[in-house]
Amino acid sequence: MRIKKFFEKLFNWELWPFYALYAPIGPVWLWYCLRSRSMWFFSSSNPTITFGGFEGEGKKEMYDQLPPHLVPRTIYILHDLPFTEVKKKIADAGFTFPFIVKPDVGMKGILFRKIENEEQLIKYHDRIPVEYIVQDMITYPVEVSVFYFRYPDQEKGVVSGFIEKELLQVHGDGESSLRTLIENHPRARFRMEEMEHRHGHRFQRIIPRGETFYLSYAGNHNRGAHFINLKNEINESLRNVFDELSHYNGKFYYGRYDIKTASIEDLKAGKNFQIIEFNGCGAEPNHIYDCGMNVWQAYAEILRHWKALYRISRYNHRNGTPYWSFKRGSAFLKQARKHFKMLEKYD
Template sequence: MAIKKFFQRLFNWELWNFYVLYAPIAPVWLWYCLRSRSLWFFTPSNPTITFGGFEGEGKKEMYDQLPQSLVPRTIYILNTLSFTQVLEKIKAAGFTYPFIVKPDVGMKGILFRKIDSEEQLAKYHERIPVEYIVQDLIELPVEVSVFYYRYPWEQKGTVSGFIHKELLHVTGDGHSTLQELVTNHSRARFRMEEMQHRHGHRFDRVIPKGEVFYLSYAGNHNRGAQFTNLHNEINARMHEVFDALSHHTTFYYGRYDIKTGSIEELKDGKNFQIIEFNGCGAEPNHIYDCGMSIWKAYGTILQHWKALYKISRYNNDHGTPYWSYKKGKNFLKEARRHFKVLEQYD
């Protein structure tokens, strides 16, 4: 079994380690650094987001800039508050169970949880070492990602990627245990250590026939979500929606994670909520789960890097400075220390 998994990983580039996947094209990134004479050439890309949204930015600054009608109700909780104070804040804001909690500064779905009860919230608050968000659980049925970029000297931008997300889950058959369902799942079996950590106490449970058991509520590739490429659905109406958002926020480059009632409603700019905006550190995740060759995937990534470089260079030429080497180094060091701490509690 171990040998089979090894060869499955070897011949499926989507399962490769991040650094292994990106190593062959890393010289292109270095070339943009040299051309800009800045290791942090990307920092002017989104001028109103810390570090351009590459890594380590807080979600609050993103939510504050988006139209409030398009983001879930959100409050911020200091981990140093007493649990009584937490409950008072949540009650005052009008939240009811279930809702979502996640770190204000987070990534890759780390410590993203759905909270169903006061007991679960108490355990989360007791453990989490940083400030976190309490946010409405958006029940809209369709979850998508939209990658968008706009050159600052142009009025209209490009929706370059559009995918549907299906959260990592198993469906019960009435006789298999959760562990057996995970072991036989095409994606979850490669995440057995994570599944054991999260759901090991339920592994002996037999999932009733037809019942859907979500293994993760984080809709990203890092957490095993399944993507379906919707590139053929991109049209002029969708471009208008995201052009308007870009002009409202001055977000020039990144990926929107969205829940909506339907694809058609999103195209019309109706009935959707923006769960996250990921800035210049966002991966064009439409390269995954669509049968794309690694060479085409590299071409897509390089296309986006070129756009990122041009946006950043223009903004720098028009008054948004590159971060200094020292400032960027210290910020990145602190961000990675922060994420390392989060991973210990995930």
């Protein structure tokens, strides 16, 4: 079984580790650094987000720059706040179970949780070592990602990717245990260590026929979510929605919007949607996954986005937004990665 999984991973580029996937095109990234005379050329891409949104930025600064009516109700909790005060703060803000919690500075769905009762909240608060967010659980049925970039000297931008997300889930048949359902799942079976960590105490449970059991509520590729490519849905109406968002603060030029909406048509009409997150220049064009691309087509799409990122960053640099110094960027990146390694230990 292990040998079979090894070869399945070897011949499916979508399952390769991050560095193994990106290493062959790394010299292109280095070339942009050399042309810019800066290791951190991307830091000027989104001038009002720390490090251009490459890594380590807080969610609060992102939410504060988006239209208030399009972001979920959100409060921020210090990890060392006494729990009685946490309860009061959450109650005063009008939250009721269930709601979402996640680190203010986080990535890849690390420590993202759905909290359904006080016991789970106590456990989360006692465990998390950093400031975190309490946020409304958005009940819109459709979750999508929209990759958008706009050159600063142009009014109109490009919707370069549009996908719908299906969270990692199994469906009960009334006979199989949760463990068996996971072992037979095309993606979850590659994540058995993670699944055992999260759901091991439920592995022997028989999932009733027709019941959906969510293995993760994070809509990330690295958390096992399945993507449905909606490139045929990209049209002028959709572009207009994101052009308007890009111009809201005038400084969001490159990144990916993660959104929940009532329907694709409503999103195109600019109504009934909420922005869960805006991911800046560190965002991966995740529409390369689950759409039948071979690795060379995926590389071509990634390189197309890197070229746009370089051009946007260079323009902003020439017009008053300096690149971060090597020392500043190195120190920030070192601290950010130390932070994420710590979070992984608590996930």
